[in-house]
Amino acid sequence: MKTFPIGGIHPSDFKEYSKGAAIEQFPIPAVVNIPLAQHIGAPAVACVAKGDRVVVGQVIATAGGFVSSPIHSSVSGTVTAVGPMADAQGNMKPTVTIAVEGDEWDESVDRSQTIVKSSNLSPKDIVAKISQMGIVGMGGATFPTHVKLSIPDGKKAECLIINAVECEPYLTADYRVMMEQGERLLLGARILAKAIGVEKIYVGIENNKPDAIAYLEKLACAYLEVEIVPLKMRYPQGGEKQLIAAVTGRQVPSGGLPIDVGAVVQNVGTALAVYEAVMKNKPLVERVVTVTGPKLASPKNLLVRIGTPMSALIDYCGGMEGVGKVIAGGPMMGRAVSNIDAPVTKGTSGVLLMPTEESLREKEGECIRCAKCVDACPMGLEPYILNILTQKHDYDELERHWIADCIECGCCTFSCPSYLPLLDWVRIGKAEVMKRIRERNAKK
Amino acid sequence: MNSQKLVISPAPHIHGSNDTRRMMGDVLIALVPALIVAALVYGLQSIVVTAFSVASCVLVEWFVQKFMLKGPSTLGNLSAVVTGVLLGFNLPANIPLGLVAIAAVVAIGIGKMTYGGLGKNLFNPALVGRVFLLVAFPVAMTSFPEAAGAVSGATPLAMAKEAIKAGVPAVEVMQSVDLGAMSLGMKSGSLGEVSVVALLLGFVWLLVRRVISWHIPMCVLGSMALFSTIAWVCNPAEFMSPMFHLLSGGAVLGAVYMATDYVTSPMTKKGMVIYGVGIGVITMLIRLWGPYPEGMSFAILIMNSVVPLIDKYVRPKRFGAPKRVK
Numbered sequence: 070m071k072t073f074p075i076g077g078i079h080p081s082d083f084k085e086y087s088k089g090a091a092i093e094q095f096p097i098p099a100v101v102n103i104p105l106a107q108h109i110g111a112p113a114v115a116c117v118a119k120g121d122r123v124v125v126g127q128v129i130a131t132a133g134g135f136v137s138s139p140i141h142s143s144v145s146g147t148v149t150a151v152g153p154m155a156d157a158q159g160n161m162k163p164t165v166t167i168a169v170e171g172d173e174w175d176e177s178v179d180r181s182q183t184i185v186k187s188s189n190l191s192p193k194d195i196v197a198k199i200s201q202m203g204i205v206g207m208g209g210a211t212f213p214t215h216v217k218l219s220i221p222d223g224k225k226a227e228c229l230i231i232n233a234v235e236c237e238p239y240l241t242a243d244y245r246v247m248m249e250q251g252e253r254l255l256l257g258a259r260i261l262a263k264a265i266g267v268e269k270i271y272v273g274i275e276n277n278k279p280d281a282i283a284y285l286e287k288l289a290c291a292y293l294e295v296e297i298v299p300l301k302m303r304y305p306q307g308g309e310k311q312l313i314a315a316v317t318g319r320q321v322p323s324g325g326l327p328i329d330v331g332a333v334v335q336n337v338g339t340a341l342a343v344y345e346a347v348m349k350n351k352p353l354v355e356r357v358v359t360v361t362g363p364k365l366a367s368p369k370n371l372l373v374r375i376g377t378p379m380s381a382l383i384d385y386c387g388g389m390e391g392v393g394k395v396i397a398g399g400p401m402m403g404r405a406v407s408n409i410d411a412p413v414t415k416g417t418s419g420v421l422l423m424p425t426e427e428s429l430r431e432k433e434g435e436c437i438r439c440a441k442c443v444d445a446c447p448m449g450l451e452p453y454i455l456n457i458l459t460q461k462h463d464y465d466e467l468e469r470h471w472i473a474d475c476i477e478c479g480c481c482t483f484s485c486p487s488y489l490p491l492l493d494w495v496r497i498g499k500a501e502v503m504k505r506i507r508e509r510n511a512k513k
Numbered sequence: 514m515n516s517q518k519l520v521i522s523p524a525p526h527i528h529g530s531n532d533t534r535r536m537m538g539d540v541l542i543a544l545v546p547a548l549i550v551a552a553l554v555y556g557l558q559s560i561v562v563t564a565f566s567v568a569s570c571v572l573v574e575w576f577v578q579k580f581m582l583k584g585p586s587t588l589g590n591l592s593a594v595v596t597g598v599l600l601g602f603n604l605p606a607n608i609p610l611g612l613v614a615i616a617a618v619v620a621i622g623i624g625k626m627t628y629g630g631l632g633k634n635l636f637n638p639a640l641v642g643r644v645f646l647l648v649a650f651p652v653a654m655t656s657f658p659e660a661a662g663a664v665s666g667a668t669p670l671a672m673a674k675e676a677i678k679a680g681v682p683a684v685e686v687m688q689s690v691d692l693g694a695m696s697l698g699m700k701s702g703s704l705g706e707v708s709v710v711a712l713l714l715g716f717v718w719l720l721v722r723r724v725i726s727w728h729i730p731m732c733v734l735g736s737m738a739l740f741s742t743i744a745w746v747c748n749p750a751e752f753m754s755p756m757f758h759l760l761s762g763g764a765v766l767g768a769v770y771m772a773t774d775y776v777t778s779p780m781t782k783k784g785m786v787i788y789g790v791g792i793g794v795i796t797m798l799i800r801l802w803g804p805y806p807e808g809m810s811f812a813i814l815i816m817n818s819v820v821p822l823i824d825k826y827v828r829p830k831r832f833g834a835p836k837r838v839k
Contacts, residue, residue, distance in 0.1 A: 074832070075829075158521075238527065322833045323831065394519055395519055400526040400527040404524065405524075407521050429522075435631045438632060440775070440779075440780040441531055443829055446829070448831065449830050451828070451829060471831060482525050482528070483525050484529050487590075490523075
């Protein structure tokens, strides 16, 4: 069975808590807070003001540039504030607050359950539509999808890879989408393939989801261009470069992009959002969020309007008792939350509640040169050296040790028997080296 | 706003089962069978020596850490215990305990703590202690108790070396040794190297628990086998057979437990291969042509000194590295 070539770890997947819970519509809250920077790139620019009436699907902020994305209202009601508000980490970010009244949708949105299978849109129109509908990468990175679909001159896309790996432990949102919305997912993939002009679609799924593999393989009989690729379970297989290598055997060159090896990767949630945007005219106003944790009373997969406070989801699933840490996303790459009243955004794939006893790190010891970090690094780097060099501020040497290649997957910290915070240091070193590289390139 | 205090820390938020203490514990478990055989062959004295060695090493580390480095106690990671057991395993069972204490001071005090403690030392501490005794007290280090069933108090390697030097053809010497009995423990030597079977049992345990990988032990033993086979095929009158070399002396103890010491071995698999082959070749050079009957300790220490160089030039295979143009 296929997998990526170097490194990787085998964390327990902990998906049993929520994998059986069918996607459930979460009730619309009384107030939503919709941040204007929910994607990588320039924040969107608000085009509504306090007192304005809005409906679901209406644009409330326009894209702030090419690498940016518009924001749509996820509820109907009255705008009560446009201004800075604390995000999940407590940083003040421009946000539109809307008091909910009813659930009135923009007329152009097709809310029926009918599956629309074909459209006459040209590839260019598809990309434009995806851009208008505010679609961004929903695996967590939130890179605007239309940018990824705009193939640079001189490059050629050869295949589309749907990232159905969901290699983060605990998370099951993508899994539930595959099991419940498989047909729409494949239609979304077909639209994406048309947008970039490729004939071949791979869907990479890890073998810890045999039912999803079987179900999609059955559906794929009607989609001849789709090939389901079962992958051997191993983290970080959902990393873009790792997934491409696992599926096609090609390695994205150091410092390069997936398109350099002819691949475009899109996540399951993104493919579904693309189907809804292009076929049903529905902007990105809601997403599936896994709310889970080892001690949570009832873990669930919820369809949540963007801007709903995370605390509302937590209360709905069993509350904060015994919780020491809240994580937005998965346990390997997700970010710890300090403000649980912060809203669900386009990139919130999960809300993970860690019990107090699992929240604190172990005390760090000494590096015993066991080489576990070197074995685990999927990029073939030497985290133990990067750790030392960062602490010595030796940025030239860090660059020569390819720190810029680090994908921040956390395998090194996960496997260190002395509990060294390897990735913490590597992030610091990498940020400085990236800054230096940018400055050098700007001078050229 | 929720007033509950939440932990904030960067990802990853979960940790694997690797833990220094657990891995050191696994090494200790792996050494139990060999200790049992040593006790059966040499009597309780072997357990006394090992226990005394452990106690001395732990005491020295505690003392240096508390009064000289003035840092928090480092005994919890069990590495001093492992060094103690391995040091004991590298000594004859009838060694005076005073010498064991000296060896512990040299091993931990000089071999480990002078460099800054765990993770910083260049040489395998247990071997530093052993080699110090070997050079300073050669008689005590080379007179072994007679093992039950063994021919004499000399190790098979020393016996063979003497006999061949005296002009006895190696073929005849070979006939006098029973390789099967030897591998079970019917031979003289340092107390830990007595039973190859017991040591290999521990090796399997270490592999199963993923404490070490196969690279270093297999490369040490493989290169020794290859080297001795070539010598043996070229001149069977002068050289002992490869099986004899693999089953005698510290070959397995060194390859599996001493050469694989994390701190003093390379960080990459490729580096481990170079290091392992280096140890095997140097061991055989010393055994066949050197003044000492056994060369494993020296070979490991010599290769220890090369590890920083290996780590500097042998780097892991990088993802997406440009293919070399031919």
